[in-house]
Amino acid sequence: MKSINCKGQLVTFETPKVMGILNITPNSFFDGGWHHSLEKIEQQIEKMLQEGAAIIDIGAYSTQPNAPFVSEEEELERMVPVVKHLVKKFPNAVFSIDTFRAEVAKQTLDLGAAMINDVSAGNLDDQMMQVVGSFKAPYIMMHMKGTPQNMQQFTDYDDVMHEMIYYFSDKMAQAQQHGIVDVIVDPGFGFSKTLDQNYEVLNKLDLLQNLNVPVLSALSRKSMIYKFFETTPQDALNGTTVLNTISLIKGANLLRVHDVREAVECVKLYTKTYC
Template sequence: METMAKDTFLNRKTTLNLGGKLVDLRPPAVMGILNLTTDSFYSKSRTATVEQALERAEIILKEGGQFIDIGAYSSRPGAADVPAQEEKEKVVAAVEAIAAAFPEALLSIDTFRAEVAKAAIEAGAHLINDISAGSMDEAMFETVAELGVPYIIMHMRGTPKTMQQNTSYQHLMPEMLDYFSDKVSRLKKLGVKDIILDPGFGFAKTLDQNYLVMQRLQELDIFELPVLAGLSRKSMIYKFLGEGPEGALNGTTVLNTMALLKGANILRVHDVKAAAECIALVHKTLEQ
């Protein structure tokens, strides 16, 4: 396992250009979740005001988070729709406040809307995290190319409201590889240089399919691009263990460890300190 993980890092692109700052994802980085919505599936991640967002940002940074992922649209199944203007206003206000208070913070914007992404980057954010990989807004790819920022693309079918009715695959991993191949090719043709792949744990996948993706995560190595693992307190953990989101931290750490051993470069989490410790211990073990 040690050899495989080291080989993965040797072959894979691990640097990102964030506003002229070159960031190396070796060792892997923690992305702390900051939800500007009262509709997130995990109640402790919710922030309702700019002041609460600043408090959450400070915690993320103090606990070892390198990225802060700011979102104002819940992607949980059955979540309420958020008008684009409302999403944009919330995101821009948070970005401006956090960028002013913590200029060292690397800010990611969790949105599938091009207009929200553009406004957030112009307000001081550094990269875009799109759960739909451009499929929910046809202007997103060209917007990302125009902005010249790193772009996280996730594997999903349908929308957050319909994704759990789209879990029928003939061969899940080959279909995921085809999905990413098409997206990456189109983005590179537009001149997008920094692309991060997210296999989309919990999105358009059954519980068993999520564990299949984990088992075969290293098949994404073919793209030689950074990989983000978003496993934090998800139902694939707590439903299997007979818990709720509040009881899923230990399971999250176990699966984060597995993702790191299979080459993940970014862990997107609610519990930053636990993830940072996980990375430190795995990295220490592999460097021996």
């Protein structure tokens, strides 16, 4: 049975889990600017926890394609006061930090965050794995080439899944060398991939089970849904639910979503049918 140790709290994936997204950025593609006060942030976390989120993922740097660069200082200014407040307000919650910077990881893990979600898998900060390993924290490593600003220039693959599995195998070996015990892999839907490549990855998502670690699927309201239907992120909830269901059937252990209640219902219906 796959599981991760979050500050002594065991999170198991006997049944899939849901990770709720909390963006404290002004420019995220779906909910940018929504959570601009501690009161609104608390309300959103309470809502997600009540709806069944097992993990809350906090981000202070938008990684959507062509998102503007944010300095480390600004990311820390956004992130640190919020995390400091939330770990006291919600002492039993499991908080994940969405960052590719080692210093942000260090300061937030020091404050009581439980895990790190790194879109670059250490490629954008060579100190990241050392920091995560020193805290024995779980580490989510995502597949991406380039940076959030230029990643869509890097979509040439001979075989996208073959390259991804090789990428994760190499990254997992590096993580182990740095003392990281618990790893989760994220195929990075929408990162360094065309629309068709995203659907190819989803179709073959079960191949990631060969890595023998939990698999995260982060499809919530992404462009592979709303561009396919020629709509907007606001109109992409139904499509998200469909693709979350496919992800579960293909072996995903963790769904990262904006809409927790709908994702939890997805998991319950999947579990009723398949488990």
